[in-house]
Amino acid sequence: MTLAQRGRWVTLASLVLLAAVYVRALAFTPQELSQGLAQKIFYVHVPAAWSAMLAMGLVGLASILFLIMKDYRFDRFAAASAEVGTAFSLVMLTTGPIWAKPIWGTWWTWDARLTLTLFLFFLFVGYQLLRGAVTEQSLRARYSAVLGICGLVLLPFIHLSVYLFRTLHPMPIVLKPSAPSLPGVMLVTLLFSFGVFTLLYVGFVMQAYALANARDAAGGGGGSDA
Amino acid sequence: MGEVLRHAWAIARKDLLLEYRSRTAFVSAAVFTALVLTVFEFGRDPTAVPTIDLAPSILWVTFTFAAMLALNRAFQLELENQALDGLLVSPVSRTSIYWAKLCANCVFVGVVEGVGLPLFVLFFDVPVGPVLAPLVAIIALATVGFVAVGTLFSAMVIRTRFAELMLPVLLLPFMIPPLIGAVQVTARLLAGRPLSEVTGWLRLLAAFDIVFLTLATMLFPTTVNE
Numbered sequence: 001m002t003l004a005q006r007g008r009w010v011t012l013a014s015l016v017l018l019a020a021v022y023v024r025a026l027a028f029t030p031q032e033l034s035q036g037l038a039q040k041i042f043y044v045h046v047p048a049a050w051s052a053m054l055a056m057g058l059v060g061l062a063s064i065l066f067l068i069m070k071d072y073r074f075d076r077f078a079a080a081s082a083e084v085g086t087a088f089s090l091v092m093l094t095t096g097p098i099w100a101k102p103i104w105g106t107w108w109t110w111d112a113r114l115t116l117t118l119f120l121f122f123l124f125v126g127y128q129l130l131r132g133a134v135t136e137q138s139l140r141a142r143y144s145a146v147l148g149i150c151g152l153v154l155l156p157f158i159h160l161s162v163y164l165f166r167t168l169h170p171m172p173i174v175l176k177p178s179a180p181s182l183p184g185v186m187l188v189t190l191l192f193s194f195g196v197f198t199l200l201y202v203g204f205v206m207q208a209y210a211l212a213n214a215r216d217a218a219g220g221g222g223g224s225d226a
Numbered sequence: 227m228g229e230v231l232r233h234a235w236a237i238a239r240k241d242l243l244l245e246y247r248s249r250t251a252f253v254s255a256a257v258f259t260a261l262v263l264t265v266f267e268f269g270r271d272p273t274a275v276p277t278i279d280l281a282p283s284i285l286w287v288t289f290t291f292a293a294m295l296a297l298n299r300a301f302q303l304e305l306e307n308q309a310l311d312g313l314l315v316s317p318v319s320r321t322s323i324y325w326a327k328l329c330a331n332c333v334f335v336g337v338v339e340g341v342g343l344p345l346f347v348l349f350f351d352v353p354v355g356p357v358l359a360p361l362v363a364i365i366a367l368a369t370v371g372f373v374a375v376g377t378l379f380s381a382m383v384i385r386t387r388f389a390e391l392m393l394p395v396l397l398l399p400f401m402i403p404p405l406i407g408a409v410q411v412t413a414r415l416l417a418g419r420p421l422s423e424v425t426g427w428l429r430l431l432a433a434f435d436i437v438f439l440t441l442a443t444m445l446f447p448t449t450v451n452e
């Protein structure tokens with residue numbers, strides 16, 4: 001089985017599991033008291049954000065490895081991860097406002113984490129625009145690696161600066177020094193969804209990576225030749 | 227180290243001399259700055275919003291655009307007659323080239339800001355007299371941060387298509403942390419508050435400068451090596 005085919009199977013499996021996440025979240029997880037049904041979006045929004053962050057982290061890591069080892073597999077992986085990350089950050093950026101409107105009373109606010117994720121999205125888009133604007137393979141790989149590393153370093157700065165500015169986002173409820181304050185049933189649904197979104201990320205990246213391989217094997221600059 | 231700095235100075239001096247002799251880039255950037263300031267004057271309702279509330283934003287948005295314009299031409303100069311290749315084959319380290327460009331860009335942007343600041347005071351009647359020294363220090367601190375990343379990126383984008391458009395798209399996210407800090411500090415200064423109120427922002431600005439100067443110095447060689 002080729003990588004692309006395996007990627008397709010992984011994606012298919014994770015899509016089925018995603019349906020299970022929906023069913024579990026809607027039918028088998030109790031409603032949150034103060035937020036009601038709106039809170040259900042949390043089981044999609046937070047895992048999508050996680051996958052987007054994971055994608056950016058891996059773009060940065062692959063970029064560093066590329067610059068050290070000059071192995072184009074890392075470059076292709078970074079490209080695949082950025083592409084998938086863009087999709088996940090779009091899911092995060094669309095589900096967020098849908099939740100925010102009934103709960104915060106506004107679609108958008110310049111809170112620390114919102115700003116951070118918006119810039120995460122901008123970085124992904126910029127990364128892909130840069131790749132599309134350079135035709136030569138080695139140049140494209142080096143440039144995008146530089147941007148990937150800078151982007152990873154930038155995100156904490158954006159977070160910190162907006163945090164100093166103002167913040168409104170719900171405080172962390174799972175990853176925090178004390179025990180998670182989420183009731184067990186909800187936590188299980190959330191963790192299940194985290195797993196599914198990670199698997200979805202893996203499936204998408206496998207396919208995108210296989211596509212990048214095929215593109216490079218075909219000798220063309222790929223999408224950048226358009 | 228002495229050698230690196232000596233070479234850097236020689237290249238920076240060459241760039242600045244070229245700029246000084248032709249003056250086209252400088253005059254266009256200065257006129258652009260003046261025009262952006264007038265756009266702000268007519269883009270607001272002076273009876274509704276007191277100038278002092280808007281002043282920090284006006285100043286910093288103007289400086290951001292002016293810096294962007296200046297950075298676009300940093301390596302453009304070296305494209306003519308393959309001057310960059312000449313520079314790369316000369317026995318000068320890549321670090322020297324980066325620091326030279328950084329230094330020339332800082333001077334260039336600094337001079338443009340030097341024209342912009344008095345015009346800003348004149349057009350908007352902002353009392354900067356008592357806080358001039360700390361204000362200039364903040365401008366310098368934020369400018370070094372912008373220019374450090376901008377110099378690195380401008381070396382990359384010159385060899386891409388749509389270079390003039392690519393630089394703002396890649397660079398603006400990186401300008402956000404210094405911009406937020408600079409606006410906050412400027413607002414406090416203009417309101418007559420002491421600097422001790424903004425130590426958090428000053429630390430953030432300084433950290434941004436140090437981190438990105440180091441990172442850009444490390445990454446610059448990979449953007450020009452063949």
